[in-house]
Amino acid sequence: GEDVEQSLFLSVREGDSSVINCTYTDSSSTYLYWYKQEPGAGLQLLTYIFSNMDMKQDQRLTVLLNKKDKHLSLRIADTQTGDSAIYFCAERTEGYKLSFGAGTTVTVRA
Amino acid sequence: NAGVTQTPKFQVLKTGQSMTLQCAQDMNHEYMSWYRQDPGMGLRLIHYSVGAGITDQGEVPNGYNVSRSTTEDFPLRLLSAAPSQTSVYFCASSFQGRGNQFSPLHFGNGTRLTVT
Numbered sequence: 521g522e523d524v525e526q527s528l529f530l531s532v533r534e535g536d537s538s539v540i541n542c543t544y545t546d547s548s549s550t551y552l553y554w555y556k557q558e559p560g561a562g563l564q565l566l567t568y569i570f571s572n573m574d575m576k577q578d579q580r581l582t583v584l585l586n587k588k589d590k591h592l593s594l595r596i597a598d599t600q601t602g603d604s605a606i607y608f609c610a611e612r613t614e615g616y617k618l619s620f621g622a623g624t625t626v627t628v629r630a
Numbered sequence: 631n632a633g634v635t636q637t638p639k640f641q642v643l644k645t646g647q648s649m650t651l652q653c654a655q656d657m658n659h660e661y662m663s664w665y666r667q668d669p670g671m672g673l674r675l676i677h678y679s680v681g682a683g684i685t686d687q688g689e690v691p692n693g694y695n696v697s698r699s700t701t702e703d704f705p706l707r708l709l710s711a712a713p714s715q716t717s718v719y720f721c722a723s724s725f726q727g728r729g730n731q732f733s734p735l736h737f738g739n740g741t742r743l744t745v746t
Contacts, residue, residue: 524672528670551732551734553734555737560739560740561739561740562634562720562737562738562739562740563673563720563722563735563737564737565734565735565736568734608672608673612732615680615732616661616663616678616680616724616726616732617663617675617678617688618735620665620672620673620674621672622670622671622672623672
């Protein structure tokens with residue numbers, strides 16, 4: 521996933537908001553995704569945004585897309601211990617294929 | 631629906647051995663793919679298939695073979711395992727819906743492979 525970049529680690533206190541950032545390079549991306557991976561498990565789709573949208577909200581999750589800067593963020597409100605996981609940003613550039621970032625490991629501390 | 635099922639969950643191989651990682655999906659998805667996950671590198675695409683009888687290479691195909699004889703199954707073969715192939719392998723599937731919309735990828739739970 522060299523075309524998609526995200527920071528590797530984030531530590532947040534329980535109850536605070538988490539913000540995970542991602543940059544991508546392909547301006548023709550149609551959809552951008554956030555996946556969550558819990559220890560020992562596969563990737564689970566959290567949310568996604570179409571490229572003609574600026575924002576999408578889904579309960580505690582808010583996705584912001586800045587197409588000009590090719591920047592995507594995921595905000596998790598009221599972060600809980602169950603939110604500790606690896607979060608992957610991914611872009612759809614060509615047909616079925618997705619390109620993934622390296623993943624951000626989020627640690628929630630009490 | 632079981633979704634995407636991968637077997638085995640864990641495998642240890644010696645250098646030079648061969649093996650097949652199994653992947654099956656019961657959602658009638660035409661697209662199936664294999665990724666490997668390595669620390670700090672995210673997921674990298676190994677091989678993919680857009681339908682039975684059709685396969686193609688991803689970004690890291692060397693040392694791996696695939697075939698797609700049925701819609702449901704997409705096995706990944708390691709021909710002669712090397713320590714560099716120690717990784718977690720994920721199979722994922724998808725479909726193209728109405729208006730050429732592609733569904734998100736559905737992932738299996740992964741196979742953790744160690745090559746000594």
